[in-house]
Ligand code: PGA
């Protein structure tokens with residue numbers, strides 16, 4: 001037994017300058033601290049990130065109702081501890097405590113347990129799942145939507161190297177990010193080009209212009225580095241689904257036309273992955289789209305699944321998507337996150353472990369992605385809170401010695 005002796009919560013900054021929480025969990029043998037990220041384009045079925053009253057109310061709930069209950073518990077019993085968090089909260093969506101308080105607490109348990117066992121977090125998680133493997137970094141290079149007002153309607157234009165260890169692929173993505181900036185500056189010589197919430201470039205261009213630039217930058221960097229880097233999208237389509245149609249700046253199209261449009265983009269730009277191409281309730285539309293792409297392109301559900309085992313099972317049952325985005329704070333505990341990964345992998349679907357647009361330097365998702373054997377990790381291409389995870393992947397690669405890709 002490795003008993004929890006002390007817990008602590010504090011308010012810290014996230015990358016958007018908003019308050020978030022950090023939770024610390026100490027035992028006689030070890031210590032763990034974790035910070036929670038937060039989303040801007042959140043799915044309606046996610047747990048509530050914070051209770052009414054925000055971060056302060058969440059911290060008050062923790063101090064009054066949670067902290068003392070954890071003392072004396074075995075930090076190695078992750079499932080029991082996560083269950084306790086849920087039962088203390090008492091709602092089915094963490095609306096009393098806030099999913100962000102819960103997830104910081106839950107990941108701090110795991111970090112504290114790994115520290116007590118003197119093993120890296122990914123090995124502790126890998127021990128729980130038996131699947132450790134290095135993920136492919138998926139990084140956004142142009143951004144729009146909710147993350148960058150004034151940019152494209154599509155939220156994220158990303159790139160991913162199809163194979164290679166993180167010590168090579170993270171540099172490939174960063175090179176594409178830089179080449180994209182050069183191409184944008186050439187195309188818009190007099191315009192200011194900024195960055196969105198996740199470090200991707202923001203410019204007043206169309207979706208197709210952005211794809212042309214990302215596709216040609218990927219091709220050039222692939223030739224220069226020998227990596228096979230391909231473009232990808234997170235359309236975050238629920239954000240522009242209005243009155244039953246998909247409303248772009250330059251066109252309004254029906255759900256059927258949206259499926260055709262997505263297929264056209266996949267074929268024209270040889271996309272390796274498209275996340276949230278349809279709105280978050282359209283399981284049937286996802287099944288139709290997925291049946292038309294087969295395994296040629298990953299169709300990833302984020303707002304559709306919200307890391308929720310019930311929604312993932314519903315999707316798997318009808319063949320909606322072939323991949324699932326995994327965000328621990330969407331569901332609130334590490335146990336529920338690992339359960340979501342397990343049913344996804346068992347169905348032959350791939351997982352992509354993901355950051356949020358509002359992040360912290362917490363590195364846990366790099367360990368979760370490697371520990372569960374996720375196919376990919378979406379965590380940006382550049383920026384302090386993003387490279388915190390990317391650089392950790394390089395360290396994990398060294399620890400694994402050689403990797404398994
Ligand atoms: P969010 O966006 O973190 O703002 O929700 C990321 C995404 O949609 O994948």
Ligand code: ZN
Nearest residue numbers: 234275276302
């Ligand atoms: Zn998304």
